[in-house]
Amino acid sequence: MNAKSMTSLLPTPQTIAIDAAALGAIALVSAAVYFMSVRPYNDAIEERRQVELAVADAETALARVIADADRTRVSLRTALDELSRQRITLDPITQANTRVAAIANLASDRGVALSRIQPKDIKTGARFIALPIRLEGHGQWAGITGFIDAMHERFPDIAVIGLELGVQRPENNEPERTTIACDLVWYAGPASAAAKP
Numbered sequence: 001m002n003a004k005s006m007t008s009l010l011p012t013p014q015t016i017a018i019d020a021a022a023l024g025a026i027a028l029v030s031a032a033v034y035f036m037s038v039r040p041y042n043d044a045i046e047e048r049r050q051v052e053l054a055v056a057d058a059e060t061a062l063a064r065v066i067a068d069a070d071r072t073r074v075s076l077r078t079a080l081d082e083l084s085r086q087r088i089t090l091d092p093i094t095q096a097n098t099r100v101a102a103i104a105n106l107a108s109d110r111g112v113a114l115s116r117i118q119p120k121d122i123k124t125g126a127r128f129i130a131l132p133i134r135l136e137g138h139g140q141w142a143g144i145t146g147f148i149d150a151m152h153e154r155f156p157d158i159a160v161i162g163l164e165l166g167v168q169r170p171e172n173n174e175p176e177r178t179t180i181a182c183d184l185v186w187y188a189g190p191a192s193a194a195a196k197p
Contacts, residue, residue: 088157090189093122093129099155099186100133106150107135111143112180128187135182138168144178157187 091099100117107114114137123130139147144165151158162183167176 093188094191110147112139112147131186133184138177138179141178159185
């Protein structure tokens, strides 16, 4: 082979420019294909993944809300069943003096000395008559708490709407006395017959 034919195998500046232009065109076409089809496809896949994650989170939250609602329904049903079993027959208002005496006796049984037990003006409701009663007295702490507890058990138609407790410290070696001032409401039925609330 001669030297002249050897040199013709080497690229010329003109062929190098053409090759560079071709490589540039291929790069441009590849970039265009990427930005026009591959990248939007990848973006769509990522967006779909984000939507699927949001849906999964929403489904989990919804399942928690449904479970909470079911528990609340069960609790409400239980409370309503309990309430229906605890219907209270209201004594007639004509028994007011008997009820006041029963409260005074209960206090005495628990060691609470009442200095005041005063019924106030009655208030008539649609299905009951409310008789406010003011109690004041003193005793030992255990006796007063026992009195309140026993009153709640024995008279479910009486509500404690106000309660003030205090301590009297004696000057000598006597035990401390607890004072009580209590506002009650006795829910009674009409004078003619017993009523259910």
